[in-house]
Amino acid sequence: EWIRVGNDYVLVSILSGIIFGAIAAH
Structure with a gap:
Protein backbone atom coordinates (compact mmCIF):
# COMPACT_ATOMS: atom_id res chain seq x y z
CA GLU A 1 0.00 0.00 0.00
CA TRP A 2 2.70 2.49 1.01
CA ILE A 3 4.78 1.51 -2.00
CA ARG A 4 1.86 2.13 -4.36
CA VAL A 5 1.11 5.50 -2.74
CA GLY A 6 4.79 6.44 -2.96
CA ASN A 7 4.90 5.55 -6.65
CA ASP A 8 1.77 7.62 -7.31
CA TYR A 9 3.35 10.59 -5.51
CA VAL A 10 6.52 10.29 -7.59
CA HIS A 26 6.24 29.26 -23.24
Whole structure:
Protein backbone atom coordinates (compact mmCIF):
# COMPACT_ATOMS: atom_id res chain seq x y z
CA GLU A 1 0.00 0.00 0.00
CA TRP A 2 2.70 2.49 1.01
CA ILE A 3 4.78 1.51 -2.00
CA ARG A 4 1.86 2.13 -4.36
CA VAL A 5 1.11 5.50 -2.74
CA GLY A 6 4.79 6.44 -2.96
CA ASN A 7 4.90 5.55 -6.65
CA ASP A 8 1.77 7.62 -7.31
CA TYR A 9 3.35 10.59 -5.51
CA VAL A 10 6.52 10.29 -7.59
CA LEU A 11 4.49 9.99 -10.80
CA VAL A 12 2.44 13.08 -9.95
CA SER A 13 5.60 15.00 -9.07
CA ILE A 14 7.20 14.10 -12.41
CA LEU A 15 4.07 15.00 -14.38
CA SER A 16 3.75 18.29 -12.49
CA GLY A 17 7.39 19.08 -13.23
CA ILE A 18 6.90 18.39 -16.94
CA ILE A 19 3.74 20.52 -17.09
CA PHE A 20 5.40 23.35 -15.15
CA GLY A 21 8.43 23.15 -17.45
CA ALA A 22 6.21 23.29 -20.53
CA ILE A 23 4.40 26.37 -19.20
CA ALA A 24 7.68 28.05 -18.24
CA ALA A 25 9.08 27.31 -21.71
CA HIS A 26 6.24 29.26 -23.24
